[in-house]
Amino acid sequence: MRLEKAHSTFYDKNLAHLNKIKLIVNGKPYEFLVKPNMTLRDLLRKKLGLTSIKDMCHGEGACGSCTVIVDGRPVLSCLTLAVDCDGKSVETAEGIADSNHPIFEAYIKYHTMQCGYCTPGFLVTAKALLDRNPNPTEEEIREALGGNICRCGTYPMHILAVMDAAKKLKR
């Protein structure tokens, strides 16, 4: 299988309308030229090949599968304009996996995935929760993850995984 990171031949015809932005993505600095209406989701998927950012609800902000962390807060990248993120730091599931954060191993241990399409969105949302609340109650986990859709119904396993990761973070 082949996966190309960049696919921008048509956009490049409209250079006059492009905006230059700077982002730190998973700890690495980048500069992009983007159209004013380009979403953060499309930028990260098309320019950086970050496939963890999924498109389930087709840009309606209904599913949570495109969640990324921007300056510490979980945001729906399908409803976020790339130009509004200029100068900000973005974290995706790929970055969380590479950082050996306990939530990643906990997600593997507890079978939090079936088809796996929504899993990165859950992982990112859970990591954002642990960043601001390292010792969440079940109620707080349910509240944090309550907006993410998993059609396969893996929900109960996410609660166990987040609690397990919280325990490891305490050590």
Add this chain to the structure above:
Amino acid sequence: MKVLTLEEKRWWLWQVPEKAKYIGKRGLPRKDARDKASGRALYCRDICLPGMVYAKSLNSPFTHAKIKSMDTSRAEKLPGVLYVLRWDDPEIKWPPAPTSSMRPRLLAPYLSPMAEFYGMAVGAIVVAEDEETCDEALKILMEDTEWEEYPFILDWEEALEKGAEEMMAPVNWEFGNVEEGFKQADRVIEFTVRKSEEDTWAGVEGGVAVAAWQGDRVEIWHYGHGPFGVKTILSQFYGIPESNIIVHAPYHGALFGGITWLGYPDALAAIAALLARKLKRPVKILDDYTCFRGAEWQLGTYKFKVGFKNDGTITAVKLETVLVGQPLPEHSLVKLLKSTKIPNMAIHAVWPKVNRPHRMCYRHGSQHCNVVVYVINRVAAELGMDPTEVALKNDGWHGQSMEWINEHIKPAEGFPKRDSLKEVIEIGKKAIGWDEKWHPPGAKRLPNGKYHGIGFMAVEQWAWVPFTVGNFPRPISAGIKVNKDGSIEILGWRSDGGTAFSTAYCQVVADEIGVPYESVFHSHFEDHGFVLWQMGGSAGVVSNLIPIIAAARKVKQMILEYATQLLGSFNGKKTEELDIEDGFVFEKANPENKVHISEVARRITIFASADLYDYIEAIANRKSSEVYKGPASFQPRTFELIEPYARPNLIRQAHFVEVEVDPETGKIDVTNVVVVNDVGRAINPDAINGQQYGGAYMGLARNHMEAIYYDPLTGVRLNDNLLGYCVPLMNDIGKIDCHIVETGMAYGPYGMAGCSEALGAALSMVLGPAVYNAIGKWIDDFPITPDKVLEALSKA
């Protein structure tokens, strides 16, 4: 290599290896876990090729209309637009109509000029440099298309009254003598259950296919459960050999069957290939609406007549149904036939044509399970009996009692005489506290002012049928090879819908050969010449494990034989004196004499394969067919070719649901769920629990939250997206407590059955008896929504 006897081919009696370390073990990481959690697993939507362009289809804005004319010139002039493919394009070579009524003509789902329901892909496909330009061009095309509108009908009973065309001939089917059964009854009740709104699979990825040509060879990235059929279809369509068609099957977002069986994925692949050849560039076709362009088979009206004795023994069930699209009508009684001893049952089914989307099963079987739920629970309610007692009293199969089956079938087949239904009910009752919580209907109000209710259902545990012949496009087979480093590769092509099937196969192969789980891999994205059946749901794992185990046993034998021939330390030894553990061949009498299997694999190619067809004579000649010679009427048609007599169903599942119903708002809260599945033999309990959780969410939501609503004046679907359509979220269902029972009484390898399909179907109407128990009134119109609860309460 040893030739197996018929007795040795009886795979349901194959034993788990004595020293098994992985079969049945919890805590093993899924083989796909790291890729999926990190987001690095590739789905068809993630595929992007150099120079790739995009294609999208026009969707009908009308419920019933035909394209009168279409002017594509303005759309074609839009910068970035490369081509507009029309339904009347002279270059389109339409394939002949298929013989199966379940699949449409290849291109028909996207290139028909006639819209038969709102949102149907119709008339034209636009190709452009990017998705946004496709959308822009489709808007222009919509403005430049002239439609001829026709009257439409959404309601099937109205359609029947108005004499609408029938989609299929009416079906009449009878088992036993239903009128005689009613004469034997002490009481006869009649009631009607209606499934009024559609639930749909709402799959998460959305339709997609990618195609690219290199000379006469085409490469396809396929989305859907059946990548194996695409080669054959495209070969016939383009007149090129199958060897020139390379099909990749990446991961795909939740489908549960769904549109796969309606031919959408094949049509997308064919159209992408057609456009890619025309434009000489890779094409990705996207159909974002696919996940909502369809519905389940359950929709319809079911009129019941049930006769029973005063002790709860059911003597006859008659069903008059008006169905919307379901092509297997007698299957409405299939679960009753397979799960009870009811000796007489009959169905009359009709199908008026309505202007609703095509329907197909996803987590198949809800319309069958619902009949069991309602027959058992309505009889119990009439008699004031505990429904679990009514279920146990009527337990059986094909008109035969469980006592008869214990005496005749189980000993003949080699199964233990365990009482599966009794076991699953007892576990479930204890877990939910049934004896303390079950109460007369409408008799319990909670301190918070809400009604408390508790419901129950039980039905056979299925997903145990190995498929092999008939209309399946390819044989079911698997290959296993030992790589030079000693790692083991299972070759078996298939798509991945998420049921952890690869993990299960790797566990089994690791134990069968005697190697670490970590060293076994399943290569399933690419076609290596071996095709496994299904996505893991339905009968996938059960069917596929037969050739996989058979191939693994051959490979083990080969390793041992080659070890005696090629490795000095085993010279003069017989294979019976050796074994394999943790990847090392060792001498049983002297375990210190051991060599890693890579030492053998470096010296000679170790590869074996097996085809399910070579083993199927075992099921065709099983011993139970000598005891029971009843008709195989409810088996899939093709299966009758190898199994002339019905095969007994000996294992069961039971589910319990607790609800709170708010009398002020009508809102129903599902607070507690207990699911119990006898899976025969659990290969991966964690994965089974996952299917239990998932099935519980899906099943309970189907007739509670999930519904597509239509504007009655226009036929427009009002909530066909994830904002408006209520897929259950984490907090929509309360606690779910999962239990696994292993009686070993199923016809899969090691006596196993599947579990992925059963829950989503079985739990789909259990809310009915639970709400009845809460408010004391039956709500027979599904989904059960707050307005219906309030209406029922106002009549109380």
